[in-house]
Amino acid sequence: MKRNFPLSFVPRCVAAAGVLAVMPGLSFAEGGSPLADASSVYGQKGPSSRGLTVATGDERPEGQWTLYGTAGIGYAPRYSGSDESSVVPIVGAGVRSPNGFFLSTDHGLGWETQALDSTFRFYVAPSASRKDHKKGFQGSDKLRGLGDIKSRAQIGMDAETMVGPVTLSATIAHAFKKGDDRDVGSAYTLFNLGASTTVYEGSAGAVSLALSGTFGDGNYMRTWYGVSNQQSVKSGYRAYNPKGGLESIGLGATWTVPMGKDWSWTMAAETRRLFGDAADSPFVKERNQFSVGTMVTYTY
Known part of the structure; x- marks a missing residue:
């Protein structure tokens, strides 16, 4: 059903935007702060995604405001390369x-636009983060001595285009320097390539598959997988200086079932394998990473 919002709706949208601006850590399904995309060390857009895809609501007709909310629960590795x-x-x-x-x-x-039969998205968002100790569902004691990787400002651009039934996507993101600690605060850049398609759409909902690969520059790899001499002394891990390149390849699946005109239920799962210098990091305990989650979404 089409909704034409009155002017009184605009202040409500502004208020909602203000709330969202101060809660970047809520996308907990991209390890740190908000999913997907390419903020996460799992190649997702949300750094807190930890390998899970967070549903972002149904598309509404052009010319309409859209609000969405998603809530659910997942099961994911404690950090990229964790065996917990x-x-x-x-x-x-x-x-x-x-x-x-x-x-x-x-x-x-950010801002999204369509051009050349493609969709382009430009945005500013918090980058991923990681704790070097276990605290609730975050971090791991196996990272002690490596230091916390704190979220920092990150700029990004997504591009998506359809080739037959397949959506091809590319994301480039740059996280800015955070503090003077080169081990955990360096600026870094990552790049993600993906392809997704809907393999089933019918009375039981829609099932989609997505394949993605994540690449990082030298600073990205050193931040998330490296061990400096100073970190080696504190953590007990051998010193390790990874080079830039392929970090991981992931295969994900989502099953979305409509629950009325505004509600939907989603199951999401991903398997991701670390490669190259990321996989050889001394604190990577398991190259194969698995995540699963379920969530409900309301779109208004």
């Missing part, structure tokens, strides 16, 4: 305007 997993909350929210501007936990603040 934990139960994690999945929370997502966002607002999209008719002119392409958006504010959400999966992409932060």
